[in-house]
Amino acid sequence: MKTRGGPGAGGRSGAGRPRRPVRDQARNAAFDVMRAVDERDAYANLLLPRLLRERGIKGRDAALATELAYGTLRGLGTYDAVIEMCSDRAPDPDVRDALRLGAHQLLRMRVPPHAAVGTTVDLVRLRVGPGAAKFANAVLRKIGSRTLDEWLPIVAPDPADDPVGHLSIAHGHPRWIVSAFQDALGGPDELADLLAADNARPLVTLVARPGRSSVAELEEAGADPGRYSPYAAYLREGDPGQIAAVAETRAAVQDEASQLVALALTRVPVEGDGEERWLDMCAGPGGKAGLLDAIATYGDSAGPAGEARRPAGVAASARRARLVAADVQDHRARLVWQTTRDAVVVTADGTVPAWREGVFDRVMLDAPCTGLGALRRRPEARWRRDPAGIADLGKLQRRLLGTALDAVRPGGVVAYVTCSPHLAETRVVVEDVVRRRDDVEQLDARAFLPEVDGLGVGPHAQFWPHRHGTDAMFLALLRKRR
Template identity: 85%
Template sequence: MRTRGDQGGGGGGSRTRRPPRPTRDHARNAAFDVVRAVDERDAYANLLLPRLLRDRGIKGRDAALATELAYGTLRGLGTYDAVIEMCSDRVPDPDVRDALRLGAHQLLRMRVPPHAAVGTTVDLVRLRIGAGAAKFVNAVLRKIGSRTLEEWVPIIAPDPADDPVGHLAIAYGHPRWIVSAFRDALGGPDEMPDLLDADNARPLVTLVARPGRSSVEELEAVGALPARYSPYAAYLREGDPGQIEAVAETRAAVQDEASQLVALALTRVPLEGDGDELWLDMCAGPGGKAGLLDAIATHGDLAGLSEEAGERAPAPGPVAFPGGARLVAADVQQHRARLVWQTTRDAAVLTADGLEPAWRPGVFDRVMLDAPCTGLGALRRRPEARWRRDPHGIAELGKLQRRLLGTALDAVRPGGVVAYVTCSPHLAETRVVVGDVVARRSDVEQLDARAYLPEADGLGDGPHAQFWPHRHGTDAMFLALLRKRPQA
């Protein structure tokens, strides 16, 4: 992964004498190894870092520091590379460049004192690369630390009056095409700084207590806090969620709050005609939404239930699903289908291609289509994804999304409902896809998805619902609800 030139050419140096060996800094070494693996081998930080922390026994504050260093550095590569280029008289070797990126993140976006940010990075380079490289890194970081990020931005970024998109791209560390896509989805530039800033913030770990199997109260008992929107969500302030008993037993899980709410919305739509017994999650892997749908299908939507009356407490919004349905969960990839099988209890799990259905048409009452997408709505959690994605594959992805939505609508019975979901706000993956499919079919009506999400406001003008990191503190999840109408 490269955001600027790939060529080497300096900063490595040679070791002329062996300096005193610095104390090993476990957190910074782990962060450096993650950034190197992402840069050199296209590794995934969200998979690699937890394993490194576990294998090396890094816990508590050191684990939090390593996470912020690795994730924050990867989010801000575009900005940091522009500053490094301005402060260096040569193109650093890749390993030196990654160390400079770590140092720049500490200097420009963390509360690490400048002398500590420079000193610990220089020690890391001396230990891992060499003495000559350490001298080079020391000189460059001192130049970087001579200004704040706010002072650097006018120097490294285009004038916002001449190139507002380019200015935001450099100032907030996002590729230009993603900034343009977000601005189009928001309908203008006014909220862009808030959105991009939220996209660079470390997200809370959000848990879901699957109804009938766990509860928010159980999660609170181990230190979690009740969430803002979803009645089944809780925020984990610190610690490894895998160590929580309910998570280890798949009675609870890690799941973004917007992901929970779009699944809940599907279960809240009243159906036309008889029967609400068979649901389908068509692209179910790795199983987050399937796990919640499986629990609701079996046990019902238990939020707001009175223990004394056993009935839903009076409240505005949709009526809770009472339970008694069966979920079929399918994924085209066997390893993803296996993950779904591991996280669900009562669902029938299939390895099946949604484009070549293994089921008869018109047999499901509710269908969840969490369509394959660019994942631009989850850049907070996958920090390197913004630099790996490019706009060239969106057209082909859109074709796949249209075909899958068509087969989802074929799978649902007349009077049933389909939820079309993407973890991306890109118009070509959201409103355009839904609009094209609905325009071609006479048996489909689009419902106002916001009506089934009474917990949240700021979801857009409708009829779709769009979550945003800066408005809701969630991933940028998109939801459209489509009802299958009987043919005349």
């Protein structure tokens, strides 16, 4: 017996009428994210959650939309190479984005091939037109004729002749980023592991701001204690915004390395009595400022759960300090104001300081950078960055580090932080600034993070996704000489 589908069901709505494609909520949301990233330089991690909320997409459909959007953006370089091999002409941008979504399902997801092809063709028919759907069907069938392992020898350079080029295609990273990561690692041994970790979906990491929340409270909300930071907890599923402590800004989403570099700054001994003065120079949107503000006010006691993970020799403190948090952009300064309680928040340019020199005990400089250390969370960023822009960033980073050192008093300490492992943004910047001054010494940052192994040869500390499960955060600690 033949079953007749109703309108929108994917079957015929009547004799002789054309097939009407199903409006697949998850795939349509992923397609809209792809188009927005392509056309408007949107950020997927900001746009997709809003689309899911507005459209009421939940559960398995939300998970599918998330994997489709983020996974496809991570693998664009791989998928574009395969699409080019399977197409006799360059697809229009909207068709190309749909083909990328289909390629991700065919090559890296467990979607049955007939379903991956059929749903993608339906998407193109619905959003572009029937002619484009025929073209998409032909290309997708060619893509699905081989596995990813079978395609790579065809579309990627031979690893024996061009190992960087091969890894670039195989792991969906621009060649210049692969080369930069290899330089930062000091060789090729861990490079494939790092690139693979960059393409893995990261856990949502929460921070329980001391004196305002606790890891125990986050555990009660369904999180697991973090690996390193006494304030960290991992949320394996669910919306962090639904947790009361997060909604009330007593806790927040914050990568564990970001927590630890802030914590390291507070652990460096600084001589003096009375209330300390702290400065966060580039504080927006406020993650590190929120943690520093809580520690400044309440000390760094993390409660019983956190104390159990505090490293030997690192005691909890009950210090009193006052934090000044600044950002050059007013809207970012407002975000800092919303996430802190006791800090003084100002809109100010760190290269033209609004404060007197030599008055702060501790200065956090989370410098503007390429963000190459957070590609797990911002998958489209790898395709937007240009190596030509690193020189200008380096000039800004040097100026900001110079004013940070001017702001700290003799005996005080500056934390230079970037969410990038690129040598031109990390070691080279620090070495250049230290070499030009006779009033600065570099401390061994690893000594203030004894709970973490694998931070490199020093004196700086470098976190890695494949080693630590964190963003690739860089930390250098500099003391102003007396």
